[in-house]
Amino acid sequence: xxxxxxxxxxxxxxxxxxxxxxxxxxxxxxxxxxxxxxxxxxxxxxxxxxxxxxxxxxxxxxxxxxxxxxxxxxxxxxxxxxxxxxxxxxxxxxxxxxxxxxxxxxxxxxxxxxxxxxxxxxxxxxxxxxxxxxxxxxxxxxxxxxxxxxxxxxxxxxxxxxxxxxxxxxxxxxxxxxxxxxxxxxxxxxxxxxxxxxxxxxxxxxxxxxxxxxxxxxxxxxxxxxxxxxxxxxxxxxxxxxxxxxxxxxxxxxxxxxxxxxxxxxxxxxxxxxxxxxxxxxxxxxxxxxxxxxxxxxxxxxxxxxxxxxxxxxxxxxxxxxxx
Amino acid sequence: xxxxxxxxxxxxxxxxxxxxxxxxxxxxxxxxxxxxxxxxxxxxxxxxxxxxxxxxxxxxxxxxxxxxxxxxxxxxxxxxxxxxxxxxxxxxxxxxxxxxxxxxxxxxxxxxxxxxxxxxxxxxxxxxxxxxxxxxxxxxxxxxxxxxxxxxxxxxxxxxxxxxxxxxxxxxxxxxxxxxxxxxxxxxxxxxxxxxxxxxxxxxxxxxxxxxxxxxxxxxxxxxxxxxxxxxxxxxxxxxxxxxxxxxxxxxxxxxxxxxxxxxxxxxxxxxxxxxxxxxxxxxxxxxxxxxxxxxxxxxxxxxxxxxxxxxxxxxxxxxxxxxxxxxxxxxxxxxxxxxxxxxxxxxxxxxxxxxxxxxxxxxxxxxxxxxxxxxxxxxxxxxxxxxxxxxxxxxxxxxxxxxxxxxxxxxxxxxxxxxxxxxxxxxxxxxxxxxxxxxxxxxxxx
Numbered sequence: 001x002x003x004x005x006x007x008x009x010x011x012x013x014x015x016x017x018x019x020x021x022x023x024x025x026x027x028x029x030x031x032x033x034x035x036x037x038x039x040x041x042x043x044x045x046x047x048x049x050x051x052x053x054x055x056x057x058x059x060x061x062x063x064x065x066x067x068x069x070x071x072x073x074x075x076x077x078x079x080x081x082x083x084x085x086x087x088x089x090x091x092x093x094x095x096x097x098x099x100x101x102x103x104x105x106x107x108x109x110x111x112x113x114x115x116x117x118x119x120x121x122x123x124x125x126x127x128x129x130x131x132x133x134x135x136x137x138x139x140x141x142x143x144x145x146x147x148x149x150x151x152x153x154x155x156x157x158x159x160x161x162x163x164x165x166x167x168x169x170x171x172x173x174x175x176x177x178x179x180x181x182x183x184x185x186x187x188x189x190x191x192x193x194x195x196x197x198x199x200x201x202x203x204x205x206x207x208x209x210x211x212x213x214x215x216x217x218x219x220x221x222x223x224x225x226x227x228x229x230x231x232x233x234x235x236x237x238x239x240x241x242x243x244x245x246x247x248x249x250x251x252x253x254x255x256x257x258x259x260x261x262x263x264x265x266x267x268x269x270x271x272x273x274x275x276x277x278x279x280x281x282x283x284x285x286x287x288x289x290x291x292x293x294x295x296x297x298x299x300x301x302x303x304x305x306x307x308x309x310x311x312x313x314x315x316x317x318x319x320x321x322x323x324x
Numbered sequence: 325x326x327x328x329x330x331x332x333x334x335x336x337x338x339x340x341x342x343x344x345x346x347x348x349x350x351x352x353x354x355x356x357x358x359x360x361x362x363x364x365x366x367x368x369x370x371x372x373x374x375x376x377x378x379x380x381x382x383x384x385x386x387x388x389x390x391x392x393x394x395x396x397x398x399x400x401x402x403x404x405x406x407x408x409x410x411x412x413x414x415x416x417x418x419x420x421x422x423x424x425x426x427x428x429x430x431x432x433x434x435x436x437x438x439x440x441x442x443x444x445x446x447x448x449x450x451x452x453x454x455x456x457x458x459x460x461x462x463x464x465x466x467x468x469x470x471x472x473x474x475x476x477x478x479x480x481x482x483x484x485x486x487x488x489x490x491x492x493x494x495x496x497x498x499x500x501x502x503x504x505x506x507x508x509x510x511x512x513x514x515x516x517x518x519x520x521x522x523x524x525x526x527x528x529x530x531x532x533x534x535x536x537x538x539x540x541x542x543x544x545x546x547x548x549x550x551x552x553x554x555x556x557x558x559x560x561x562x563x564x565x566x567x568x569x570x571x572x573x574x575x576x577x578x579x580x581x582x583x584x585x586x587x588x589x590x591x592x593x594x595x596x597x598x599x600x601x602x603x604x605x606x607x608x609x610x611x612x613x614x615x616x617x618x619x620x621x622x623x624x625x626x627x628x629x630x631x632x633x634x635x636x637x638x639x640x641x642x643x644x645x646x647x648x649x650x651x652x653x654x655x656x657x658x659x660x661x662x663x664x665x666x667x668x669x670x671x672x673x674x675x676x677x678x679x680x681x682x683x684x685x686x687x688x689x690x691x692x693x694x695x696x697x698x699x700x701x702x703x704x705x706x707x708x709x710x711x712x713x714x715x716x717x718x719x720x721x722x723x724x725x726x727x728x729x730x731x732x733x734x735x736x737x738x739x740x741x742x743x744x745x746x747x748x749x750x751x752x753x754x755x756x757x758x759x760x761x762x763x764x765x766x767x768x769x770x771x
Contacts, residue, residue, distance in 0.1 A: 019752045021738030022659040023336050027745035029693045127694040267699035318730040319707035320580035
């Protein structure tokens with residue numbers, strides 16, 4: 001609502017008149033978005049450390065094409081260009097970080113254009129998209145370029161990852177269990193930003209501590225993978241143990257940066273728990289029984305579709321109504 | 325320490341340091357008194373004096389009209405200059421008496437103020453307490469200005485277990501209740517005992533947010549040895565001072581939508597109300613002064629003041645050194661629920677708790693962006709509403725849906741709008757929607 005200024009006769013001043021509250025928290029959309037950008041820097045650094053400086057070019061391509069696509073569409077639609085809010089930059093960063101090292105720059109650019117144009121802008125832009133744009137972009141690339149997107153690079157400082165495969169693929173197809181130390185520091189095969197648990201936890205921890213990301217989603221995913229992954233492991237010891245589920249592949253990256261995306265996750269507390277638990281259940285099922293070694297992307301995209309339904313059926317009871 | 329509180333709420337900057345160390349000062353009579361006849365919830369009081377009539381401090385100049393109403397007393401010796409419509413710090417233009425205070429002529433003594441006969445607190449009866457509160461024109465100091473006498477007269481059959489004194493003062497900036505607790509703890513405990521006696525209740529609780537350590541200590545000392553009275557430190561969180569939130573924090577009970585605290589066995593009174601009751605009973609003082617905090621970075625000398633009711637805001641501001649050059653917004657009440665003023669000739673009223681002046685840097689708002697569906701407003705809403713959803717329904721005028729989803733339950737605390745990173749004026753939309761739903765309900769009732 002706009003501010004009305006009224007001439008104040010006695011002192012000759014203009015006083016601002018607005019409806020209460022007259023104070024506001026420190027948060028703005030822009031600030032939140034740039035905090036998320038900041039939180040992704042440890043993952044960018046780990047990508048450079050393990051896969052070389054050239055990866056910066058890949059990440060930059062994803063960012064530039066994401067932001068450029070958003071600006072171009074807004075300009076063509078004669079809408080205010082809001083690229084400075086940082087949300088398209090995040091989409092580009094996230095997409096870049098979930099691609100394999102040395103992925104084709106042309107394909108990367110295509111993925112970014114798809115992510116923003118068909119993942120976000122067709123729905124009406126920031127706040128209106130159903131699916132996480134970065135994951136939508138990656139799903140497109142997975143469908144269009146299945147070979148390129150599963151071609152992995154041996155990281156620098158690799159110790160026990162003998163093959164180029166990711167730890168999940170190594171486990172699934174060759175029954176090779178990658179050591180936790182490697183999974184933790186990140187000198188294993190995988191997408192650019194996901195290999196180092198330390199980097200993900202550093203950035204994700206920053207989001208949780210600052211209150212940008214809601215703690216319920218990562219926590220419920222963690223609980224979910226421990227419960228579902230643990231149950232399957234107890235029944236069938238040949239299945240990966242729940243800790244391997246957590247530290248291998250995109251689980252942590254997805255839990256911290258993808259599932260916590262405001263726009264595509266539930267708004268109610270109970271809804272967040274249902275969402276997180278369901279994502280974990282699907283991840284475990286795909287990883288253990290599916291044809292693919294990894295399942296984070298599909299699980300989150302699948303659950304994105306249920307968010308409106310979850311929101312509707314998890315409306316909290318109004319204060320004082322529960323006891324009636 | 326695990327302090328009692330309620331789920332939800334927000335943590336605005338407290339800003340109490342500007343005035344928390346300022347002891348109450350008594351402001352002299354201003355040049356003119358504008359005495360609104362609607363200083364309480366309910367029907368406006370009926371004037372008893374004519375234009376040009378001489379009035380004496382403490383004289384009843386307007387009588388209560390009906391059950392939910394309160395009499396108005398003259399806060400000064402003076403002459404009635406006019407009776408008419410004057411702007412009011414609640415944001416409306418309402419009926420008011422304008423009184424010109426007169427100083428006694430040379431060699432003459434000012435007429436003695438008209439006080440009520442002091443009563444003995446040990447032998448006083450519940451009916452005498454109620455009558456005194458009614459005669460003194462006391463209204464709730466917590467913001468809604470509900471006539472206190474009505475709260476002390478619960479309907480037959482309601483069982484009240486506890487009286488909770490609200491010392492939360494959860495609005496940022498305000499320090500009036502804090503100062504009362506530091507400076508007049510005996511009056512507060514005495515007032516609480518009178519309220520308990522009037523209601524026949526054995527249990528009294530004084531709830532204080534833990535950002536007021538001096539007040540906590542002072543009240544603990546004053547209530548030590550008093551049977552049935554407990555000081556309860558509460559977590560500092562807005563809106564801890566809302567009646568429903570205070571009860572939730574104290575015993576976990578939730579007041580159902582549309583019901584009152586007494587439906588769950590509680591009566592809440594403000595700290596300032598307890599002081600007013602004590603002074604009315606022991607000294608016979610009617611409600612002719614308002615205790616308020618004048619603060620903010622837009623005012624030169626923040627103070628806690630006792631001012632005659634009816635003093636124009638600009639006189640109070642001038643008494644505090646005036647506005648600074650970058651002052652931009654004058655709020656009556658706290659910054660979370662107070663009313664921005666456009667006319668500083670509007671008067672201080674019985675329930676005015678403060679004047680907060682914000683500078684341009686503090687007052688200017690951010691650009692509104694689209695909803696991120698972050699859910700922060702849902703986490704913040706102490707009544708578990710869905711603010712974004714209700715705001716949307718209000719925008720598209722889907723009033724029936726807004727009604728079933730609880731829009732009328734909203735107490736307009738503003739936590740949702742405070743927390744929204746997209747700066748969507750959520751509570752403002754809810755307020756509008758709520759008004760329209762209430763209009764619709766009225767129409768339905770008369771149809």
